[in-house]
Amino acid sequence: MSDIILGWDPAGWNRWNYAAVTEQVAVTGLHLEPWSVGRSVAPGTGVWLLLLGAHGPGLIGHGVVLSGQPGHPDQAATSSGQPEFTVQVAFDALLPLGDHVPAAVLDAAVPGVVWDSAETEGMALESGDEAAVRALWATHGPAQGPDPTQPVPGTYPETAVVRVTANRYERDPEARRACIAHRGSSCAACGFSFELAYGELGKDFIDVHHVVPAAQLGGGYQLDPLTDLVPLCANCHAMAHHGVTTPRTQAELRQIMATAGYLRGTTVAPEEIEAQRVAREILGK
Ligand SMILES: [Zn+2]
Ligand SMILES: [Zn+2]
Structure with missing residues (x-):
């Protein structure tokens, strides 16, 4: 063809x-x-x-x-x-x-x-x-491809115009700086730190994710970078937008990872993960 x-x-x-x-x-x-x-x-x-x-x-x-x-x-x-x-x-x-x-x-x-x-x-x-x-x-051709956090062609939702506005907040350098200064540069969902993993190269390298649902973005909306933006690693950010028009919050991502048995550290102990694994086996999932 x-x-x-x-x-x-x-x-x-x-x-x-x-x-x-x-x-x-x-x-x-x-x-x-x-x-x-x-x-x-x-x-x-x-x-x-x-x-x-x-x-x-x-x-x-x-x-x-x-x-x-x-x-x-x-x-x-x-x-x-x-x-x-x-x-x-x-x-x-x-x-x-x-x-x-x-x-x-x-x-x-x-x-x-x-x-x-x-x-x-x-x-x-x-x-x-x-x-x-x-x-x-x-x-x-155009220098930039579509944003990987945007839906793939064919899933383009009617609300995209509003969501574009939301994603502009994520790219605003001033808002990014305020968010990272306030919340640090580790992923708020999984804890991944680019600096820990990649040293100097990864310093302050993190996506910022806008958590306010598009439906709540009225004309008078004012971004508060301290409450409305969270740092997310590239993987968690992709999962936050994957298959949904209203992006997931970091709390939802943590819950999803915990359920999948992936999340480690302070929120989910290895015993809990093991217990969940056993429970899934018993339930036959
Ligand atoms: Zn992450
Ligand atoms: Zn996002």
Whole structure:
């Protein structure tokens, strides 16, 4: 299944707010958009978005086809008389307008494709060209991938806009400093210390996790870094967000680890862990 090229000429179709969509993709890693294509395209097909028109051609985005269905018969005819199909595209990387990979770079890196041609739209890439486009995108595409603590594409919740705000607090350097100064740089859930494990390299290295549920974030919300942020190691932070839209608190994580028999130290004695293990055996879990 080869990647295909989809063309976008802003002068012809521009019903999305591209700047907002680009920002959304940078933060959440996903934007869904129905897209008209000239033929049936299998779900899972990789898509390269080619900017056309006055500022193109230029490579500006990447996505994956989620589903495809034939367009409505009444409106279903391209200029060439072929039926029109609409596919749902999950865009996972978009460059801002003006930052697209320009034609000169495309021509030099992927000479097998005639980039400045109407034929390019909807075209499937040969495997060599596909590898070249991917390599090009690795260096010219958006620098940052989606945040690993964000849900994976396909689980994007409606509340994500609010949660993005929450995650901004986690990245705020001032808030981080206040949190670490107050609570130290060991993980509040499992106790892991990057400094103990990695020495000088790990000094003050810790994630901060925002514990206020998104639903409680009103317009007048003011962050209190001493109560609303907790230091978490990368593993616990990932588990705090894994599979849930309202992140888990450090207390919930401790309970989960204790139940799993992992948590050691002052809260759970080895005897308790052993007792839990025996209990699980008796219960046949
Ligand atoms: Zn931890
Ligand atoms: Zn978090």
